[in-house]
Amino acid sequence: MKRLISLLVLVSVVAMACGQTQAPTGGGTSAPAAAKKTTLRLPEGAKITNTMDPGVSSGGNGLEQIQNMFEGLVYVDQVSGEIKPGQAEKWTISPDGITYTFNLRAGLKWSDGQPLTAKDFEYSWKRATDPATKSRYAQALWPVKGAEAFGTGKGTAEGMQAKATDDRTFVVTLERSTPFFMHLVATWTAYPIRKDTIDKNGDKWTLTKDSYISNGHYRLVEWKPEQSMTVEKNPNYWGDNNGPDTIVWTLFDDVATKSVIAYEAGEIDRGVLVGSDITRAKADANLSKEIKKFERQGSQWIVVDTTNPPLNNVKVRQALSLATDGKRLNEVVLKDAYFNSVSIVAPGIPGQKKENALGYDVAKAKQLMTEAGFPDGKGWPANVKFTFVGDAAESKALAEAVQGMWKSALGIDIVLDPMEAKAFDNWRSTRKDQPFHFYMNGWGSDYEDPNNWYNMLFHSKADFYYAHWKNAEFDKLVDSGLSENDPAKRKALYESADKILNTEAGYITVYHWARFDLIKPYISGLNHYRVLGRVQGYLVRVNK
């Protein structure tokens, strides 16, 4: 008994000793504040807050915090989508579209009060491109002359044509005319970062208040990994900020399920809704008033291997697309969690045209299948596989619904092939030279430009999803579109390409992306822009 008691004492001493070391970090955020100060409490995913380094981040979780604390030369307006002047007050583009000259605002400062100059941009752009930086998004700056060579280890930093000619002038020369380049200038990879803090702290510069020096509307107060992040207004920001005084993000492993609980418990001001919670919230008298649905510019597809029989027959691909009822999939199967399928490319991208889509027409689908040699599914090969990530109940429901639709409309059988997420990613990357039938995947815009879809995904040289689809005319149209500087001509070129894509290619759209939020009634101005939309604190008002 005595020994047991001493064991107990030991255990509690250990607990208390450990507790003491932890104590100073706790409770810091809940310190009493002046009555007028406002706080916005948001959820964020902890799992992939992989880095707060703008030059390294791939833009997943963590981007919202980076965007609130940093500002690039320009930014994308989170309501209109237009490019607006940020750290640069103006810029000029040479008539050939090759040379960009940015003029920085006078008196720009870092969050610690030090002056910010064009040299900081030169340093940051070159650092992000340097292969040793291990950037997950380096390709954003590759249109800059010499950047791809430097980034792939064949060139040097000096060879990269992004130069500060004086403290307020930053000149960038491109490899070739790139009409969407301003969108890339607005990405986080192109944000300025401070050389001295990185030299001093290495990879760990993002971890503490003193070393994480930024230049945006807010600056870091505290980051408790896997727990929370707190930011306050940056007094050295050049413009006004009428947003909340502080923003606190609670970091959840599974934002989708945990943030709703914390929201309902009154701990945060915004909850992320998915799956069955959407249905539940819609039926709830109180929650239903707090639901907001936002558009995300993205498409979810069934990708088809266009070289693998019988899917190499364009009539079969068209029949499958015509037999897929996107309206039913979204509204009935997925309880209206997304937006109904319109066409392969998401609405809003110049070139995308609703009329180009094949639509839903079972009679026509049956006829095409008969012409292709599979009347009522007769002669359809066995073991045609439909691969998808099986971890989520939603994708399973979707796959089963599509299987049922094709069976009843066309009389064909397909086999469902669920995979674990990472295993699926790996399997997909090996589809480059291995056959498949169908798999489910999606794409969302990185920037609102046709290049981000037609050229980067569907051009036969890109073939991002390994559908192995080749069409010389399509390639020619999107190649011309890429460097066409006249917006009207550019749009027409992509519209013609869009027609070919929808008629021939191997992508069957099942829905377009959406985001469901629960937002407390005392919050206004909280918006998600459809492209990489994140909450911008300075636009939000906490009326409490």
Added chain:
Amino acid sequence: MTTYILRRVLWMIPSLLIVFTITFLLVHATPGGPWDESEKPLPEAVKQNLNKQYHLDDPLWKQYTDYLVNALHGDFGPSYRFVERSVTDIVQQTLPVSAQLGALAILFAVIVGIPLGALAAVKRNTWIDFTASLITVAGIASPPFVRISLLIVVFSLALPWLPSGGWEGIWDTRVILPTVALGMGPAALLARYTRSSLLETFTNDYMRTAQAKGLSPRAVVMYHAMKNALIPVVTVAGVTLANVITGSFFIERIYGVPGIGRMFIDSVTGRDYPLLLGLVLLFALLISVVNLIVDLSYALIDPRIRYQ
């Protein structure tokens, strides 16, 4: 005794090496890598650069020996997913949190489990015993992730008394739900063992002697029965600790406790090889040491056991 300890410690080396080798082979045989992203695949050139920078394009045997040599020098490598923190940083940050939570859970288990079991044994076959049985069976039968979810629903949503998640050290209300959820399984186990062990002790002759001497029933149970009854209870401590470690994986994740169990799950789903290998080695070492301590404690508690 010393030779015995020395032998056991030396045996840990090959055990850890085997655990490490199997884990290394398994993680590399598992499809999918750290740079595979399901929503938005990284461009091939970026992936290639990352593989090169992190030496993932080296031959497997070289990655194996490099990791092993570095680990022996105390360097468990960078984490692929948490760019700004090394594996050592992450362990230093998360292990104390899990240790605190685990210690509190064990404390809870002992404080609740042993008296509950004793009470059930003393009041055998009364409603108290049956209620205690019901509680302990529920505790043993329910997995930790069900317990924590139920506790959140009841105490954070239905009765909004406690926060729904998070961690602010052990002096904050946020510690209550995960401690109870984690400690309930071991508490139930201890209660069952205490009850049956006490009942067995009651049948011994010295118990009758103690009663015959005219001692109060309370003194008989506390000083004579408990002392011997607790020997088998202590032997289940190892099992209890394993319960606490595996239970913490789910509870930390669901309740948002920034502990090491949560990191373990993350490192598997994220294919964060260095973090996963580092944590597996750490857990293997922990379990080996605890097993040794439990084995040694037999000799201390039970005079009949001697190690040669």
